[in-house]
Amino acid sequence: xxxxxxxxxxxxxxxxxxxxxxxxxxxxxxxxxxxxxxxxxxxxxxxxxxxxxxxxxxxxxxxxxxxxxxxxxxxxxxxxxxxxxxxxxxxxxxxxxxxxxxxxxxxxxxxxxxxxxxxxxxxxxxxxxxxxxxxxxxxxxxxxxxxxxxxxxxxxxxxxxxxxxxxxxxxxxxxxxxxxxxxxxxxxxxxxxxxxxxxxxxxxxxxxxxxxxxxxxxxxxxxxxxxxxxxxxxxxxxxxxxxxxxxxxxxxxxxxxxxxxxxxxxxxxxxxxxxx
Amino acid sequence: xxxxxxxxxxxxxxxxxxxxxxxxxxxxxxxxxxxxxxxxxxxxxxxxxxxxxxxxxxxxxxxxxxxxxxxxxxxxxxxxxxxxxxxxxxxxxxxxxxxxxxx
Amino acid sequence: xxxxxxxxxxxxxxxxxxxxxxxxxxxxxxxxxxxxxxxxxxxxxxxxxxxxxxxxxxxxxxxxxxxxxxxxxxxxxxxxxxxxxxxxxxxxxxxxxxxxxxxxxxxxxxxxxxxxxxxxxxxxxxxxxxxxxxxxxxxxxxxxxxxxxxxxxxxxxxxxxxxxxxxxxxxxxxxxxxxxxxxxxxxxxxxxxxxxxxxxxxxxxxxxxxxxxxxxxxxxxxxxxxxxxxxxxxxxxxxxxxxxxxxxxxxxxxxxxxxxxxxxxxxxxxx
Numbered sequence: 329x330x331x332x333x334x335x336x337x338x339x340x341x342x343x344x345x346x347x348x349x350x351x352x353x354x355x356x357x358x359x360x361x362x363x364x365x366x367x368x369x370x371x372x373x374x375x376x377x378x379x380x381x382x383x384x385x386x387x388x389x390x391x392x393x394x395x396x397x398x399x400x401x402x403x404x405x406x407x408x409x410x411x412x413x414x415x416x417x418x419x420x421x422x423x424x425x426x427x428x429x430x431x432x433x434x435x436x437x438x439x440x441x442x443x444x445x446x447x448x449x450x451x452x453x454x455x456x457x458x459x460x461x462x463x464x465x466x467x468x469x470x471x472x473x474x475x476x477x478x479x480x481x482x483x484x485x486x487x488x489x490x491x492x493x494x495x496x497x498x499x500x501x502x503x504x505x506x507x508x509x510x511x512x513x514x515x516x517x518x519x520x521x522x523x524x525x526x527x528x529x530x531x532x533x534x535x536x537x538x539x540x541x542x543x544x545x546x547x548x549x550x551x552x553x554x555x556x557x558x559x560x561x562x563x564x565x566x567x568x569x570x571x572x573x574x575x576x577x578x579x580x581x582x583x584x585x586x587x588x589x590x591x592x593x594x595x596x597x598x599x600x601x602x603x604x
Numbered sequence: 605x606x607x608x609x610x611x612x613x614x615x616x617x618x619x620x621x622x623x624x625x626x627x628x629x630x631x632x633x634x635x636x637x638x639x640x641x642x643x644x645x646x647x648x649x650x651x652x653x654x655x656x657x658x659x660x661x662x663x664x665x666x667x668x669x670x671x672x673x674x675x676x677x678x679x680x681x682x683x684x685x686x687x688x689x690x691x692x693x694x695x696x697x698x699x700x701x702x703x704x705x706x707x
Numbered sequence: 708x709x710x711x712x713x714x715x716x717x718x719x720x721x722x723x724x725x726x727x728x729x730x731x732x733x734x735x736x737x738x739x740x741x742x743x744x745x746x747x748x749x750x751x752x753x754x755x756x757x758x759x760x761x762x763x764x765x766x767x768x769x770x771x772x773x774x775x776x777x778x779x780x781x782x783x784x785x786x787x788x789x790x791x792x793x794x795x796x797x798x799x800x801x802x803x804x805x806x807x808x809x810x811x812x813x814x815x816x817x818x819x820x821x822x823x824x825x826x827x828x829x830x831x832x833x834x835x836x837x838x839x840x841x842x843x844x845x846x847x848x849x850x851x852x853x854x855x856x857x858x859x860x861x862x863x864x865x866x867x868x869x870x871x872x873x874x875x876x877x878x879x880x881x882x883x884x885x886x887x888x889x890x891x892x893x894x895x896x897x898x899x900x901x902x903x904x905x906x907x908x909x910x911x912x913x914x915x916x917x918x919x920x921x922x923x924x925x926x927x928x929x930x931x932x933x934x935x936x937x938x939x940x941x942x943x944x945x946x947x948x949x950x951x952x953x954x955x956x957x958x959x960x961x962x963x964x965x966x967x968x969x970x971x972x973x974x975x976x977x978x
Binding site: 394395396397400545546577580581582585586589 | 607608609610612613654655658660661663664695696697
Binding site for chain 1: 728729730732733734735736737740756757811814815816817818819821822823825826828829830831832833834836837838909910912913916917920921928931932934935938940943944946947948950951952954955958
């Protein structure tokens with residue numbers, strides 16, 4: 329990058345030394361935060377109910393694992409999350425394709441769908457609780473709801489903007505409607521679908537935690553809520569840490585690779601982080 | 605292939621789940637061995653944990669049978685089928701299981 | 708190409724002419740839903756608390772508008788949203804600039820901030836209840852928290868995506884230091900912030916409703932969740948409709964207007 333600039337731009341080349349240095353600095357940042365937190369506890373001088381120390385959190389973590397609580401809560405949360413995510417995404421794609429292929433249907437349903445999505449999934453939880461009670465059904469439906477719309481919209485967009493040239497070419501070669509769908513429309517819609525999935529996954533993750541706080545008896549969201557209810561605030565922090573790490577893991581292991589795989593292949597969008 | 609990471613992650617998750625269930629099954633066999641063969645009908649048992657049971661554990665145990673009493677680290681249960689007992693014994697926070705005569 | 712909608716000479720040619728569906732079709736689903744809602748209690752038997760008749764919802768709407776409670780709740784919610792939004796942004800921009808401009812600081816705080824962003828918002832509600840109790844403090848904190856991290860991220864991205872040619876342009880005009888900051892960096896960050904307003908508000912709005920449901924003492928979220936206790940589904944449904952309407956209004960007025968006037972005008976948005 330230019331040496332005359334006082335302001336560094338993000339580096340694009342992957343020199344190993346640079347990456348190691350950045351990782352070290354990142355680790356130092358984390359360490360700094362933890363040490364600062366630990367030191368601040370006696371300074372703040374409040375009980376661990378109000379202001380638990382990192383040491384309390386670690387002790388709580390070991391306690392929760394030893395007692396078998398954390399693995400079960402984590403597994404329950406993940407079960408609900410992925411079930412809702414996959415179901416919502418499938419429904420979104422199916423309806424997106426159906427609606428996208430028929431202009432009249434799209435025009436008819438658009439305003440209603442827009443309005444329904446404006447009623448955020450969080451606002452549906454109370455009525456779901458009245459209809460389906462507390463438990464996994466409510467959470468599952470709320471997650472499907474919040475994933476459905478972004479995937480639907482993006483699928484719709486992708487289907488509608490499929491290059492007509494491709495469709496015509498396939499048709500002129502004698503392809504059936506199904507083949508046109510599979511070989512022209514879906515592949516061009518795919519990057520959009522994945523973007524919709526990423527958006528929905530983000531909303532769904534936070535929606536999951538909220539739904540579990542309100543309508544569940546197990547799960548990470550419930551753990552976060554229960555900790556403060558039972559004067560074990562350290563458990564709440566454990567829940568929050570697990571939540572954060574889990575999201576980073578999901579993003580790194582599933583969402584980003586999927587996005588990169590589809591977008592890089594078709595070169596259709598630029599990831600904001602890659603802009604110089 | 606760019607989808608390597610998601611596949612590896614899923615593989616790891618599946619492997620962990622299988623190992624977990626396998627270990628639980630083995631642990632259940634080990635803990636239930638001193639009880640000998642169990643009949644097909646429901647029985648009463650003393651389930652001892654490594655610590656005082658919390659609400660979480662009571663809820664879990666209630667899925668298997670009727671909780672009669674909780675004393676210290678031991679939970680007394682009735683109406684537990686052998687299958688349910690096997691499930692409980694598999695939990696790693698259960699220390700031991702013993703027959704209970706009902707008082 | 709002829710635009711006359713004559714009686715076609717050739718039927719096949721007519722079939723190939725594209726039909727533009729009329730826009731009033733969009734109202735049909737709403738009408739159908741309303742009809743279905745009106746018909747349902749007359750056709751199927753179910754406990755009335757599950758789905759109140761339209762009249763009940765309308766009655767409650769009228770009541771709560773008349774005695775001012777609905778307006779008060781809406782205003783309370785929007786006020787908290789605005790407060791949290793401002794606090795979050797004001798705190799995020801300087802920190803974001805500091806991070807974006809200094810490579811060392813950026814590297815140090817990136818993992819921590821990514822992690823904190825992952826838990827931004829609703830996860831803090833139980834803690835805020837302990838710290839601030841039920842009420843405004845908790846709700847505003849959660850909203851500010853959400854907006855803070857979203858704005859932080861947007862600020863950093865905004866600064867980092869300023870093209871180097873613009874830096875050179877400013878410098879070749881003799882600008883440096885403060886001039887660079889005010890003429891180039893701040894606007895660059897602001898552009899990305901404006902672009903990201905819709906997304907940050909999407910999370911902020913959810914944070915508002917969610918935290919009001921758990922930790923609020925007034926507002927739309929509180930009103931909707933409170934009604935579950937009394938099984939007043941008419942209140943719940945009205946709350947949902949109002950929540951939806953407000954978001955639609957915000958979307959139409961705020962976000963699209965902002966986008967059109969700033970980024971659309973300056974040509975940075977690719978639609």
